[in-house]
């Protein structure tokens with residue numbers, strides 16, 4: 344049957360889904376970390392796979408860039424495919440001096456400049472937050488691996504190239520750790536569906552230091568985060 348964006352049949356997607364932005368990373372994870380991985384979606388090349396890790400069924404699927412894209416794919420996973428947990432594994436730009444390249448940032452909450460929450464007609468400002476059990480499990484796993492983890496607020500922005508150069512300074516003064524473009528939509532969809540979500544990010548660029556990871560270092564950092572998501 345499927346949906347307008349996902350040709351998977353019901354039952355083909357596991358209860359837990361890892362979600363990188365880039366579908367080619369979903370392919371990479373399926374090929375390098377999962378056993379007996381089977382592709383369940385090729386619509387718009389937003390690749391998704393289901394395989395096993397240490398005997399447990401798990402799926403991995405790209406979510407694309409930005410709130411609208413992740414809003415579509417995660418809504419369908421929760422509502423059409425009975426997915427229970429979605430763990431976004433992505434990358435982000437650092438906003439704080441004490442957040443460094445290769446750090447793992449776990450989004451306790453996701454501030455946003457997106458209008459996504461307007462659909463709920465709430466009498467105030469909704470706080471998009473991670474599921475506590477997933478958060479605790481991820482933080483413990485990162486610590487067991489001796490990696491640096493920062494847990495705090497992130498910014499989910501709808502704009503990558505902002506015409507106003509001062510916006511980052513204003514989020515920075517509020518202690519926001521990093522900026523990306525998807526977490527808030529995932530957290531709002533999970534809250535509305537009564538399901539679980541977590542967003543883990545590796546820092547691949549720094550907005551206040553002229554530092555960037557090489558492609559090799561970016562891949563290494565991503566492998567660490569995949570391992571955390573699989574072992575948590």
Ligand SMILES: Nc1nc2c(nc(Br)n2[C@@H]2O[C@H](CO)[C@@H](O)[C@H]2O)c(=O)[nH]1
Nearest residue numbers: 364408434435436502503522523524547
């Ligand atoms: N807006 C924004 N998004 C970023 C940044 N660094 C990274 Br990696 N991203 C993420 O990478 C994609 C944009 O390059 C989006 O999916 C974001 O989640 C950044 O400095 N700013």
